[in-house]
Each structure stands twice: as structure tokens, then as C-alpha cells.
Amino acid sequence: MRRWIDERIDIASIRETLVDRKVPGGLTWWHTLGSATLAVFTVQVVTGIVLGMYYAPSPDHAYDSIRYLEHNVMSGALLRGVHHWGASAMVVLVLAHMIRVFSMGAYKYPRELNWVLGVVLLFIVLGFSFTGYLLPWDQKAYWATQVGTNIAGTAPLIGGALVKLLRGGTQLGAATLTRFYALHVLLFPVLLGFFALLHLVQVIRQGIAPRTAVLDAEPPPRTDDPAYASYYHDRYARSKRAGVRFWPDIIAKDLVVATLVIVVLVLLAHFSGAGLEAPADPTDTTYVPLPEWYFLPFFQLLKLVPGSLESVVAVGVPAALVLVLLALPFFDRRSMRSLRHRPAAAITMGVTLAGVALLLGAAFRSEPPTAVATEVGRPLSSIERAGRAMYKARNCGACHALGDQKPDTSADTPNAPDLTEVGLRHSAAWMHSFMEDPARFHPNSKMPSVGPPKLTHEEIEEITRYLASLRGPNWATAKQEFYDTFPEPVKRTERP
Numbered sequence: 001m002r003r004w005i006d007e008r009i010d011i012a013s014i015r016e017t018l019v020d021r022k023v024p025g026g027l028t029w030w031h032t033l034g035s036a037t038l039a040v041f042t043v044q045v046v047t048g049i050v051l052g053m054y055y056a057p058s059p060d061h062a063y064d065s066i067r068y069l070e071h072n073v074m075s076g077a078l079l080r081g082v083h084h085w086g087a088s089a090m091v092v093l094v095l096a097h098m099i100r101v102f103s104m105g106a107y108k109y110p111r112e113l114n115w116v117l118g119v120v121l122l123f124i125v126l127g128f129s130f131t132g133y134l135l136p137w138d139q140k141a142y143w144a145t146q147v148g149t150n151i152a153g154t155a156p157l158i159g160g161a162l163v164k165l166l167r168g169g170t171q172l173g174a175a176t177l178t179r180f181y182a183l184h185v186l187l188f189p190v191l192l193g194f195f196a197l198l199h200l201v202q203v204i205r206q207g208i209a210p211r212t213a214v215l216d217a218e219p220p221p222r223t224d225d226p227a228y229a230s231y232y233h234d235r236y237a238r239s240k241r242a243g244v245r246f247w248p249d250i251i252a253k254d255l256v257v258a259t260l261v262i263v264v265l266v267l268l269a270h271f272s273g274a275g276l277e278a279p280a281d282p283t284d285t286t287y288v289p290l291p292e293w294y295f296l297p298f299f300q301l302l303k304l305v306p307g308s309l310e311s312v313v314a315v316g317v318p319a320a321l322v323l324v325l326l327a328l329p330f331f332d333r334r335s336m337r338s339l340r341h342r343p344a345a346a347i348t349m350g351v352t353l354a355g356v357a358l359l360l361g362a363a364f365r366s367e368p369p370t371a372v373a374t375e376v377g378r379p380l381s382s383i384e385r386a387g388r389a390m391y392k393a394r395n396c397g398a399c400h401a402l403g404d405q406k407p408d409t410s411a412d413t414p415n416a417p418d419l420t421e422v423g424l425r426h427s428a429a430w431m432h433s434f435m436e437d438p439a440r441f442h443p444n445s446k447m448p449s450v451g452p453p454k455l456t457h458e459e460i461e462e463i464t465r466y467l468a469s470l471r472g473p474n475w476a477t478a479k480q481e482f483y484d485t486f487p488e489p490v491k492r493t494e495r496p
């Protein structure tokens, strides 16, 4: 059986290239960051597929489908939390991996192209994050994407076209959501899978970069020196002969770190889920949008520059970053790899990291406190907030109990129903009609009518939306069951 399979797919040579090979010794724990990123990507694919089974990519249903997943699907909140934190972990691990490769000079000869592939992978990961952020279609998602696409719009010449392309129109709406969804679940996974595979194949073919000391022993000064290639291959072959086995020496370390990362993700998801704000409300211009935390340094930088320079920085900084990262291995051809022999590189890296840390710190300090009213299990939307204010202004609480607020029994008030769970008993349409003219429903109703001219239809609708959101203390599990009874329709006078 074994021979039969072996003759057909040649397991021996697969073993030889993937498992039985030798790699240079003395690799650090920092060398596990790349494989840890791959492990988290696998987690993202698996959790993403399950999320995709519940998600409905339309503005009418996206929010509710996420809410359903959070409250009604077993482990749904945990699953979404892992996917949420996994996205952050991808960015952190990719950046840490890049810092490791940079500080060990591993992007130098002969790994220049693999560095370029890595930069491409970084931007695909950021693309994943940007498109994924919109999908829950809550306030945070909507307004952060509004700001993000606005930034793209400040690009010279192509700005307008770019915004249209991203949004699928001039406004952020249904076309944007389906567009981002398609990018997030179709295009980016294929791109990331493809480039990650190329990246890995290169790592396997070229071998892992050895310790810096191995290659820093009196090399020709530059990597484009004709003598450098033979120097490199000679040193590499020697360190490989004296090295360790890929399996189990390297793989075991990788597995330890990957397991650790996944455990941390599950713990984070368990103790702090992905969160869901009020449904997206395009009319609520008071909302202060915040991007995902790893975009915060960039946002903070934009806040610091004067308005006239903002569009230059908004487009210039990311563009410069891409160019510098792509050009780095072709521009820096000195052969020394250890940071100790590269003072300019060490200082550049130190200053960049310190600057980003300072910006991130400043962004966290200036973050506005988010007022979260959880009386309905989630923050209220702006229409619902307006409705709650109107409810107070019209003194509905004089007769009705609502949550902790008890009716005013000292006055001569009728025995009115408790509204704590009214959203479970009545549809919004019914409540609107009822409040407009209660006597039409119950001829002896003690409930005062609020129909025009007392309140406009917009105002009644605001109260209605507020009341419809009230699901009582068991909002998470309570099921709606409407008892809407409508009066006999007004008889139309027969026309001849």
C-alpha cells in the first residue's frame, strides 16, 4: 500500500524537501513569528467560513445577522471574538515578523524578492482589516469607513474616482457593503493564499536565513560585489551542515508559539468580545468615528498636521511607506547584517518605532469616552435617543412604568401598561397608529392622543422606534410575539 502510494506521489522527495532537511542552527524564538502568522491566518479562514454562514451582506440584514450570531448561536460570540482578535493578531505578527527580518538583515541577498512578497502580504492584511471593519454595519463600522474612504478621496487626480470605486457610488451604502464583502471573502483570501504560498516556497527553497554572525565574518563590503555570492553560499552551506533538523527542531518551536497565540486569542475573545454598537445611522453626524487601533497612529498624525497639509500627509505618508519598504532591499546593499554594524538602520528603526508608539499613546489618551446606554442590550441609535428624549418631554412616565421608572401614582392617573417590554408585544407600525389616535383602538381609552398637531409624524415615529427597541431585562433571549389588534376599517362611503 505504502509503496503503491509512494510510486505515485513520491512521498520520499516531499519528506526530503519539507521535513528531513537541515537548517542553520541557533535560530531564535523570533524566527517563529512568520509561522505564527500563518497559523492565525488559518484560524481566520476557519472562523471566517463559519461567520459567512450566518452573515447577510445587505444594510437591512447585516446588523441583525451579527446580533443573531452573537446572542442566539452557540459559541457565536466566541467565534466572532476570535475572528476579531485574530485580525489584530495578524497585523501585529506581520509587523513583528518584518521587524525581526529587518533587524537581522534577512532581506539582503538573496532574499530581496521574498521581502517584496512580504510587503505585498502586509498590505493585503491591511486590506482585509479595512474591508472587514465595515461588515457588522454598526455605527463604528459605518463612520470609520466613511472617514477611511474620505481619506482615499484626498488623493490628487484619482481621488474622486477612487472614492467612487471603493464605495460603489458617491455615497456609502448597500453597494459599498457588497463590494467590501466580495473583496473580504473572495479576492483577498485568494490573493493572500497565493502570495503566502510563493513566500513559503521561497523560504523552503532558499532556506531560513542563518544567524547574523555566520554571514558577518569578513564578507565583501557589498552584496552586489561579484565575490559576495560565492562567499554567501559557502558560509550558508557550512552553517547548514552544522545546523539542526527542520523536523522536529524547528517545527516544534513553531507549534509551541502557534498554540500559545491561539490560546491567547480564545482568552481575549472570551473575556472581551468583538462588541457591537447601535445599528449604522447615516443621519447621526454627532458620532465620533474611531478606526481599528492599529490605524490610530496614522489618524493621530493627520490630526497634528495643519488642515492645508492634511491631504498631502494622508496620501503621501502611506505612499512613501510603500515605496520605501519595496525599495529597501535594492537600495541597502551593504553586506553587514547585524544591527550592531548598521547604526543608520538601528537609529531609523528606533526613531520610527518610538514615533509610532508616541502617536498611539496620544491617540489613546485623546479617545472620547463612549457613552453607552445599555437599557436595550446595546447603545441606542440617534433616532431612538431622540425618541427617548421625546418620551421624557411628553411626560409619558406619569402614567407608564418603564424599567426602574415608576408611574406617578399620587396624581389621578389611570392604570397604564408597563412599557419595559413593549417591543416584544407590539409591532412598531401598531404603536405608531395607536399613539396617533388611541380612541380609534379602544373607544374608552384613557391614553391621551399624541397625533398631529400635538406631535408630528416624525416625532411619533421617533418615540415608536424607541419603544420598539425595548425588550426588557431578558432582551438577549426574549422572543417577540405581537398582540396587535387593529380597529375595524373606517367604512368608505359607497360611490355610485
Ligand code: HEC
Residues within 6 Å of the ligand: 391, 394, 395, 396, 397, 398, 399, 400, 413, 414, 415, 416, 417, 422, 425, 431, 434, 435, 438, 442, 444, 445, 446, 447, 448, 450, 463, 467
Ligand atoms: C394619562 C395617562 C397616560 C399618559 C400620559 C400616556 N399614556 Fe400611554 N396608555 C395609557 C393607558 C391607560 C393605556 C392602556 C390602553 C388604553 O387604555 O387604550 C396606554 C397604552 C399605551 C400603549 C400601548 C401599550 C400596550 O401594551 O398595549 C403605548 C405604546 C403607550 N401607551 C405609549 C405612550 C406614550 C409614548 C406616551 C407619551 C407620549 C403615553 N403613552 C402617555 C395611559 C397614558
